[in-house]
Amino acid sequence: MQKLLLECIYPIGVISLLCPTFAGVSLGMSKASIGICNSASIKSDIILTIIPSAFIGVGVLYSVLLFFTTAPQGTPTEFSIPMKWLAAYIVTGMGMFWGSISLGDISAVATVTAAQQKRFKPSFFLLLVFGELIGLFGLIVGFILSVSNRVWA
Incomplete structure (x- = not known):
């Protein structure tokens, strides 16, 4: 039973990392697309309103x-190291999920404001950078937890 549980940690970790990331990016993109469409109805030049899509998709790259x-090496024999590795993937996946959703919320409002006001653009990009920090902090914590816990044997 212990061997079976140890062998399940890697697939659970991959699912915990990638599924929340893709779900967050999907939800963030859907929220940003509402703002992009609303800004296109205000102003036909939508080049600056498409930029948030790139920020939202960075979570997938992370x-x-x-x-x-941080792919694990070896076969696990005990739970302590694989569980730390699993925690790293869960923290990063959830950080990417919430970071992408927050970027979608920021983008939905900021794109409309950018279309309405001429001087809003520097603040617009600053908001996106702050929104990106959530995912970046998740990545940093994930690296800290998983780099030292790669060797399972």
Whole structure:
């Protein structure tokens, strides 16, 4: 039974990292698209309103980066190290989920305001950078927890 549970930790970790990331990016993009469509009805030049889509999608890159750089090595024999690795993937996945949703919320409002006001653009990008910090902190915590816990044997 212990061997079976140990072998399930890796797939659960991958699911815990990637599924929340993709769900958050999807929800964030859907929220941002509402703002982009509303801003397009105000102003036909929507180049600056499409930029938040790139910020929202960065969470996928962060998760894939963590996935490929911290893949476990060896077969697990006890629970302590794989569970720390699993915690890293859960923290990062949830950080990407909430970070992408927050960027979607920021983008939905900021794109409309950017279309209405001429001088809003620097603040617009500053809001996106602060929204991106949630995912970045999740990635940093994930690296701290998982890099030292890669060797399972």
